[in-house]
Amino acid sequence: MASLGLNLDEQRAVDRFRKAVVEPSMTKLVVLDFWAEWCGPCKALTPVLEKVCGEYADRGVLLAKINVDEEQFIAAQFQVRSIPTVYAMFQGQPVADLTPARSESQLRQMLDQMLARLPIQAGDAPAQDIAPLLAMGEEVLAAGDGERAVGIFSQIAEIAPDSAAAQSGLIRALLVVGDKAAAEEVLAALDPALAEDPALAQARSALALATDAPEPSELDGLRAAVAADPADMAAQLALANGLYAAGDRDGAADLLLTIVAQDRAWNEGAARTRLLQIFEAIGLEDPWVAATRRKLSTVLFG
Structure with a gap:
């Protein structure tokens, strides 16, 4: 894919594509899947591609995905007019259109045919x-x-x-x-x-x-305890733990931030410590974590 005459964004797109697809395809068979979040057929095909490409990994097959909304320039270079569109790439070039393969058996058959005639480097993926x-x-x-x-x-x-x-x-x-x-x-x-x-x-x-998610009746009891005594920080912490275990991280964070605002030193800073544990468990790069850390900083430092 030529890069002369491209603007900065297009050049960056080409560089990402070269690293994710072209370079691995020098020795591997790269299954290139063009998809989008809003595409229903894409979501149906994705598990098929992931399963079969995982099975064929030790034979030199690698799956790469291109979100057409995020990489419009790359999609345009491949003249993608509908999705899902799936190509097999080898040594930087498309060698087969895999789009018609919508079942595991169809995909395996097409991969077997290509692997029989291409000098693919088998073995564990680097x-x-x-x-x-x-x-x-x-x-x-x-x-x-x-x-x-x-x-x-x-x-x-x-x-x-x-x-x-x-x-x-x-x-x-x-x-x-x-x-x-x-x-x-x-x-x-x-x-x-x-x-x-x-x-x-x-x-x-x-x-x-991680703890066993509480039953709805247990959560109701914890909510009732907090409602009965809003100053009971131990009850608030217990409810926050229960909400997080039940998958309500927003509710858990709100309660923990409330405790920090009331008394940041309570129970040796237990609420702040639990928030930091949640941040690490979810991942510091997660947007929700970044937003909640800003809330914590506002509570701590005004």
């Missing part, structure tokens, strides 16, 4: 090849689709078992689907050196916060 998959998993996890995130991170962990980022994502995804026991098993089974990797700090924080 570390840099899993970066797009990790980004995909984090995006799915941030959207709250825990089951799909478990599938993505499980496949990455099979491709690269020594990837701390993949193991962290898998643990956090398991917590989202409510399987705390499985998350603990994943962490316990890790090699001690890998388990101490800083990338797993987020997963450890998520595990530390």
Whole structure:
């Protein structure tokens, strides 16, 4: 893809495409999926692509996704007129249109045909090849689709078992689907050196916060206790913990910020400490975390 005469945004788009697609395609077969958030057929096809490409990873197949709304210039270069549009890329060039393959069996058949005639470098994907998959998993996890995130991170962990980022994502995804026991098993089974990797700090924080989600009647009881005595910070903290475990992080954060505003030193700063644990568990780059940290700073420093 030529870069002469491009403006800065177009040049950056080309650079991103070169890193994510062209460079890996020098030795791998890259399945390039053009999609968008609003595209229903794209969402139906995505699990098929993820599953089959994960199965074929050790044969040199890599999945790359291009959001047509975010990368309009790249989509235009490929003359994408409808989505989903799926190409197979090898050595920087499209070698097949995979769009008609809408089932696992159809996709496998087309991949088998290409792998039989192309000099694809088989074997485990290099570390840099899993970066797009990790980004995909984090995006799915941030959207709250825990089951799909478990599938993505499980496949990455099979491709690269020594990837701390993949193991962290898998643990956090398991917590989202409510399987705390499985998350603990994943962490316990890790090699001690890998388990101490800083990338797993987020997963450890998520595990530390994870408790069985309370029954609606329990939450109602906690709400009643807070309503009966709004100055009871212990009740507020208990309700905040229950709300977070039940998936209401906004409600939990509001209560914790209220406690900090009332008495930041209460119980050795327990409310602020719990907020910081939540921030780490969700991820410091998450937009919700950034917004809530600003609220905390306003409470602390006016």
